[in-house]
Amino acid sequence: MRAAMFYGKEDVRIEEIKEPQVRPGTVKIAPAFNGICGSDLHLYHVGPMPPAPTADAPHPLSGETLPVVLGHEFSGVVEELGDGVEGLAVGESVVVEPLMVDGTCPACKAGKYNLCEKMGFIGISGRGGGLSEHIVVERRWVHRVGDLPLDQAAMIEPLAVALHSVKHAGVKAGQTAVIGGGGPIGLLVAAVLKAKGLETIVSEVSKARREKALSSGVADAVVDPAHEELRAVVYERTGGAGADVAFDAAGVPVVVAQLIDVLGAGGRLEIVAIHTKPVELNVTTQLTMKDGVLGSSIGYANDHEEAIELVRSGQVNLAPFITRRILVDDIVPEGIERLMTHKDEEVKILVSMR
Amino acid sequence: MRAAMFYGKEDVRIEEIKEPQVRPGTVKIAPAFNGICGSDLHLYHVGPMPPAPTADAPHPLSGETLPVVLGHEFSGVVEELGDGVEGLAVGESVVVEPLMVDGTCPACKAGKYNLCEKMGFIGISGRGGGLSEHIVVERRWVHRVGDLPLDQAAMIEPLAVALHSVKHAGVKAGQTAVIGGGGPIGLLVAAVLKAKGLETIVSEVSKARREKALSSGVADAVVDPAHEELRAVVYERTGGAGADVAFDAAGVPVVVAQLIDVLGAGGRLEIVAIHTKPVELNVTTQLTMKDGVLGSSIGYANDHEEAIELVRSGQVNLAPFITRRILVDDIVPEGIERLMTHKDEEVKILVSMR
Numbered sequence: 001m002r003a004a005m006f007y008g009k010e011d012v013r014i015e016e017i018k019e020p021q022v023r024p025g026t027v028k029i030a031p032a033f034n035g036i037c038g039s040d041l042h043l044y045h046v047g048p049m050p051p052a053p054t055a056d057a058p059h060p061l062s063g064e065t066l067p068v069v070l071g072h073e074f075s076g077v078v079e080e081l082g083d084g085v086e087g088l089a090v091g092e093s094v095v096v097e098p099l100m101v102d103g104t105c106p107a108c109k110a111g112k113y114n115l116c117e118k119m120g121f122i123g124i125s126g127r128g129g130g131l132s133e134h135i136v137v138e139r140r141w142v143h144r145v146g147d148l149p150l151d152q153a154a155m156i157e158p159l160a161v162a163l164h165s166v167k168h169a170g171v172k173a174g175q176t177a178v179i180g181g182g183g184p185i186g187l188l189v190a191a192v193l194k195a196k197g198l199e200t201i202v203s204e205v206s207k208a209r210r211e212k213a214l215s216s217g218v219a220d221a222v223v224d225p226a227h228e229e230l231r232a233v234v235y236e237r238t239g240g241a242g243a244d245v246a247f248d249a250a251g252v253p254v255v256v257a258q259l260i261d262v263l264g265a266g267g268r269l270e271i272v273a274i275h276t277k278p279v280e281l282n283v284t285t286q287l288t289m290k291d292g293v294l295g296s297s298i299g300y301a302n303d304h305e306e307a308i309e310l311v312r313s314g315q316v317n318l319a320p321f322i323t324r325r326i327l328v329d330d331i332v333p334e335g336i337e338r339l340m341t342h343k344d345e346e347v348k349i350l351v352s353m354r
Numbered sequence: 355m356r357a358a359m360f361y362g363k364e365d366v367r368i369e370e371i372k373e374p375q376v377r378p379g380t381v382k383i384a385p386a387f388n389g390i391c392g393s394d395l396h397l398y399h400v401g402p403m404p405p406a407p408t409a410d411a412p413h414p415l416s417g418e419t420l421p422v423v424l425g426h427e428f429s430g431v432v433e434e435l436g437d438g439v440e441g442l443a444v445g446e447s448v449v450v451e452p453l454m455v456d457g458t459c460p461a462c463k464a465g466k467y468n469l470c471e472k473m474g475f476i477g478i479s480g481r482g483g484g485l486s487e488h489i490v491v492e493r494r495w496v497h498r499v500g501d502l503p504l505d506q507a508a509m510i511e512p513l514a515v516a517l518h519s520v521k522h523a524g525v526k527a528g529q530t531a532v533i534g535g536g537g538p539i540g541l542l543v544a545a546v547l548k549a550k551g552l553e554t555i556v557s558e559v560s561k562a563r564r565e566k567a568l569s570s571g572v573a574d575a576v577v578d579p580a581h582e583e584l585r586a587v588v589y590e591r592t593g594g595a596g597a598d599v600a601f602d603a604a605g606v607p608v609v610v611a612q613l614i615d616v617l618g619a620g621g622r623l624e625i626v627a628i629h630t631k632p633v634e635l636n637v638t639t640q641l642t643m644k645d646g647v648l649g650s651s652i653g654y655a656n657d658h659e660e661a662i663e664l665v666r667s668g669q670v671n672l673a674p675f676i677t678r679r680i681l682v683d684d685i686v687p688e689g690i691e692r693l694m695t696h697k698d699e700e701v702k703i704l705v706s707m708r
Contacts, residue, residue: 106593106594106595106596106618106619107618107619110595110618110619110620112619112620112645114645115619115620115643115644115645168645239460240460241460241464242460256637264460264461264464265460265461265464265466265469266464266466266469271637271641271642274638274642275636275637275638275642276638278634278635278636278637279634279635279636279637280632280633280634280635281632281633281634281635282629282632282633283610283625283629283632283633283650284628284629284630284650287625287648287649287650288625288628288629288650288651288652289469289652290469291466291468291469291522291650291651291652292649292650293647293648293649293650294641294647294648294649295641295646295647295648296637296638296641296642296645296646296647297642297645298642298643298645
């Protein structure tokens, strides 16, 4: 079968590989659509780093070295069920929660498997990926999506990231949220917040992204923090109270400071972005003096079913975020490269095998 | 009447001042015991800074300039009731929640009056203080303590700070907490945590403070982080899971890093200390990768009644923390100076007027 194989930095090859066979307790799936994620771009441009294996060092759970099949945001159709698999039928639409976990570490035992010590990702760490004609996955990671269109279903994975972050932040209906950064995760966080009944203000320097935040309906208001006083806008919209919660979907220290500044009494900043540089925090003035909270979470754990339900029920509409569809053969120029050169126009590019 | 007046840096004078008169809605109290607080030391050694007024700039709520009466941690006995005061009787033991608030700012309107924009403290910002023979206070700030001994009652104010912090952190019985710093606030936080059913580990470099943490019964275990591996001790005691929550009662960046390091999956660091230097936070590795939370709070709001009940019910015993009793005439050498020179041996020094 054909698959997109990640060999290392700037080295993705479409190749013929051996088709995986179903085993007891597993499900064979034909991937339909696969989204390209920021971590795919990072792997491609920077090269493999954990949870990806290298050519020499296998991932501790998969035992695999490079190359690995790419693709961890994907939907598909059930092709075959292994012995003992229940609650699924051949032909059903599904998504895969693309994880591999140890199961015995303290985090796993506490049900927080997103914090597994050995955490790996299908599509990054081995065990196949969504960018192939077939994949075999353990039953526990397969979620039925019913009549949800398979293209939107490919975005359930990043939606689960956004949902996990929103749940971690403990928001309430009627609150006002400021989202810093209108990229894919910022937009999905805003979508979940709207579904939960919050007022959303997206702060984003890119005009194209601000327009998408408005046209997709996930932002009640947008602000260009380079040319407008974000704090003044937020304080005016909240009658002087400030925001209840803010989400950092940018990953830049200055945005963290901006977002803390818009929080009112008892406010919380939730960081959903990855930060590569340290953030300098003046704890007393930035947090203490407002009974403030700073939280951050990674990935998802037991969030996929609720993410699927948010979309199936119509509370979240993922269609506006699918900005391009390409074939796997074009994944580098039309997918990975385009997301770097046109990052403000593109939200999610979906890749299909044929 | 006699009072301890704060004139400015290193200038406290015991003087005769005019006795305050009761007004409608206020209560006249004869202070019994007054604790010396870290902020008193700071005022004395560094000089006035907000919320203290200066000789030229009055506090916005009290309208007073220096000198002001000192003392904000105090108990007393009701001497006289102003017109319209209900729920209090002459001769009753009380404590004063030593605040002055605007009442109309967004934080006040949200019930979070500890975050009032103009926040002032009785005993720092004007309106008298506990280090005087009489004080007149608005009814809303007076709390009955029943048969609670008046010496212990003088510690209700710092206990309310500890309680507010513990409530802000959202702890649960059965969790394991690490407290960084075994000074007065660290010990009181540990005391509240024990009352709430948590296991407590106090990390403190001073031997005298570690011994007090153990002998007072508020620490289940103590660690000297200069000579023991705090992380290893915590992980061993928690079966490899790490701490559920940690409290920074030290206010030093390195302690923040140590405490984050002991947190397990989903853990929370709550900062109760004041930080004068910025803290450098590696958000992704320190918070994100453990679904972590960093919180901080200031003061108290609607916490005094619960703090009083914790002591009256016997869940918290404040007696071990009263390490010295002095007369107001000796407040500088035997109180303020001694807390600097013997900070590891002393916890709370109580001052009385006679």
